Amino acid sequence: MRGQDAELLKEYFLTEQIKDPSFIFEIDVDDDCQLKRCFWADSVFRTAYGCFGDVIIFYTTYNTNQYSMIFTPLVGVNNHGQTVLFACAFLSDDKTNLFVRLFEVLKKSMPTNNPKMIITDQDPIMTKAIAHSLLNTFHRYYSWHIPEKFSTYLNAITYRDFYKDFRQCIWESECPMEFERKLETIINKASLYDNDWLKSIFEMRNRWVPAYVNHIFSSGMSSNQRAESSHAFFKKYVSKKNLLMDFILQFNRALAHQRHEELATDHVGINEKPLLKLSLEMEKKMAEIYTRKIFLKFQDELWQSLVTMPQLVRENDTHKVYTVESGPHYSGHRAREIAYDKGSNYASCSCKKFDSQGIPCKHILAFL
Template sequence: MAKLVVLKPYEYKYIVQTFREEHNHEMKTQDKVHLLRSHRKVTESTKVYNAHLSKVNIPVHQQVSLLEVLAGGLENIGFLRKDMYNYQRDMREEVTGHDAELLKELFLLEQEKNESFYFKMEVDSEGRMGNVFWADGRSRRAYGFFGDVVVFDTTFNTNRYGMVFAPLLGVNNHRQTILFACAFLTSETTESFVWLFEQFKKAMPCGAPKMIITDQDAAMAKAIAASLPTTFHRYCIWHIMNKFTEKPGIRKSFSELCNCIWDMDSKEEFDAKWDEVITKKWSERPSVA
């Protein structure tokens, strides 16, 4: 019903021919104005706020709740929760297809700030990102002090890209876990592991570690034998103990096995206790008629 008709009969003259001020809906009250699309906008300062909080994994609904408390109410924020979700969706769409380039730019920027930062990215024939390896200066220096023993595990996968996250860890003199290097691998094959170990040797000042501890992955064992021939390879005790519990009938003797592994002070004590546990377990097996 609202209508405004303006005519321009002359070059510098306008005439209002028709004006109807009746509206076909009631005007919004002041406490409802923030719900209008024309009045909602995610400001630049809010976008920066969102970027910082997203880095520490604070979800959007909590970010909006914090803003609501700081502004004194939802009507004072200037947008709705769905506007923030839409903003994040738009940002993800901008990154899609360019995330590999952005990652490389980030690595190059780190390298400009610190020459000791090392990274390597593989690219296939179609220009898609392959295996990625990186290690910063602090990690490389830590390896020089505490790199005798390295723990290597690939039990983590990225949700969006399906790549394998492969951290190489150690322990310092305070028994704290330290990170030597990281990698994203496209697959858990011997070739991928060999590539990773070769990059690790290039990045670290002392070369190959004296010992590496892994799970019981066959491809990983082959890669270690090929790329780290002078490194002692040992299996992780956590994986070994998990294998014990999968065997039928082991649960009854599991506590004895744990005592044998953890409470013995010498090789002789361990061998004697191990023989005792195994002999006892064998004698308890049901006889076959």
């Protein structure tokens, strides 16, 4: 019975609170003492949120227990690019008020303000709750989730002939104008003027199309690979046969393994310095700033910048604009545009890599 599980969970959480005074939890039951909602976060969760809580992935998983309660982990990325947990909850259903209460508890219990971005699936109930509780947070949908639905909402022949064009339009458009121009071309060629689903996803384009959202830092968390790795992490340890306490015990084993991996990566980063490829002061400085794993991504961009050639295309009193093309070994890559603001001494690139991931791209590095 869920009522018995609620009592067991409360006893367990109180025990954890004795061991970890920063452990917090909240349990709600209905008039029949049946569990409606529970939320918990230990000191490690809360510390991680304080450091890396700018961006959160929030998703719901079913069939993790006998009662089909919704398990809702709040997930982020640490400074090594590893998936970390900020908090966990069980919900009895997906009503807006339960999501609202969850977000209110999150805000109350965490050491910093609202996240800058939250990434979820395309759920209207969750969207409504986020709009109510996280007023200053940018709500983004998984960029990979909507393209996966094309096979459902297009007939087989249209899907076969035009899905590649849709993917190219979505992933390679660098600005809203380019996306809209390409999409209109595809719709005309495929005669999809009356497809209501396409109309609906176009109307919400500013929540999921990269050209509309990559100017906001997301730590690379909107990718299919990131979400799939998070799902895989939980699926290894949970079953729809679990009682809630069974789930907690299995989950804690998984969490211990995850935290061991984090500590091991910290140890490597402290004791094994990366090999520098170039005698550049920038490379030395970035090796001090970034963790080892993130530095290696920067180093790859720096290396590629050596065969990346910026060309000045126009200039006025306040700005310079360059086009940047890779060398002959990277001829398949499209040209990018660098906009340089003279007054602020700031350069931005049309690829938006620095904006969305915090790593300078090879185009910017070539310009510098």
